Amino acid sequence: MDQSDTLQRGLRVGLPSSADALSTCFATSYAGIIAFMAVATEGSFAKAGERLGVGRSAVCRNVQKLEMQLSTRLFLRTTRTTSLTQEGERFFENCNQGVTHIVEAMNDMLDLREGPPRGLLRISSTVGFGRKVVAPLLSRFSRAYPDIAVDLRLDDRPADFAAEQIDVAFRDGCIEDSSIIAKQLIPMQMVLCASRAYAEERGLPSTFEELGQHDCINFRFSSGRVFEWEFKVEGHLRKYLPAARLTFNDADLVLTAVLDGRGIAQMPGYQICDYIARNELVMALRQYVPDDRGHYICYLCRQHLPSRIRVFVDFMTEEIRALDLNDLSVFNADDTETSAGKMAA
Structure with missing residues (x-):
């Protein structure tokens, strides 16, 4: 059939052109097809009206319009x-084949929302938090929900939910994007720390002015921007960009350099809590740790959330909070005072 035949066929069924044939045809015949299917199934115009919740005359009119459209x-x-x-x-x-496909499609959507969790789950996380916290929990999640396939992407840039088709994202810091749902998992404590060997040899800073006397290690984001150290002073956020002897674009390399005694750095509590507990690292300027940051699990909408997303959010929320990653208050209680005293002496 050539283009002219297609156009003529479109005109015979009341279509302005073949380009919008599907949308126009469906819009003009939808009510008639519904009425036709109801009459064919019930065997009566009156019963079809009762099934559809309309009068018999309305069913008749819609079927007659459909017959006229189809000639x-x-x-x-x-x-x-x-x-x-x-x-x-x-x-x-x-038509029954199409109705069957539509019913199957609707049931499939309802199953995704209310049925057993299944399907592909695309997750985005910052590199450090993803490696340290998220990835180790995925094996347990997969055992609990074997029908969910997981695609984890690590990137320090904020995830684009629409463009990258992300279902769930883990974000750090302050969430200012009102278009997403952000659920705080744990507070984000940015802690200035050093190895015990470094503290014993060089002491630890007790004031901001003393930071310039230390070997500082910086972290560079994938965007190229260097992370500015953050402190809470008299209720206000204060940022400090040290002159660093070492700068890395990988958080694990920053941690390794600090553990090796090559300097001090500000790192998130989840990354250093194990080393603090083992007294391999000590903290400084703890009284200025900012308290308005957090680690968040984010998704686009609360309504009509597929079960695969719902169970993942619930699972990660419970498991990550149970890890107690930011309880640093019981560690190194006297380190700041001891090291500061040594430095003053």
Whole structure:
């Protein structure tokens, strides 16, 4: 069939052109097809009206409009019976296939929302938090929900939910994006720390002015920007960008350099809590740790949330909070005072 034949066929069924044939045809015949399917299934215009919640006359009008649009008689009607014509039987069989597909599609969507969790889950996380916290929990999650496939992407840039088709993202800091739902998992404590060997040899800073006397190690984001150290002073956020002897674009390399005694750095509590507990690292300027940051699990909407996303959010929230990653208050209680005293001496 050439283009002119297609256009003529479109005009015969009341379409302005073949370009928008599908949308126009469906819009003009939808009510008629629904009425036709109800009559064919119930065998009566009156019963079809009861099923659809409309009057018998409304069903008749919609079927008549459909017959006029198709230039085809679909029913044989007498005072006692209503039956399909041969053309009507053929049309019913073809429409029934479409209805079956639509019902299956709707049931599939409802199953994703209310049925057993399944499908592909795309997750984004910052590199450090993803490696240290998220990735180790995925094996347990997969055992609990074997029908969910997980795609984890580590990137320090904020995830673009739409462009990257991200279902869930882990973000750090302060969330200012009002278009997403952000649930805080744990506070984000940015702690200035050094190895015990470094503290014993060089002491630890007790004031901001003393930071310039130390070997500082910086972290560079993938964007190229260097992370500014943050402190809470008299209720206000104060940022400090030290002159660093070492700068890395990988948080693990920063941690390794600090553990090796090559300087001091400000790092998130989740990354250093184990080393603090083992007294391999000590903290400084703890009284100025900012308290308005957090680690968040983010998604786009609370309504109609697929079960695979819902169970993942609940699982990660419970598991990450149970890790107690930021309880640093019981460690190194006297280190700041001891090291500061040594430095003053």
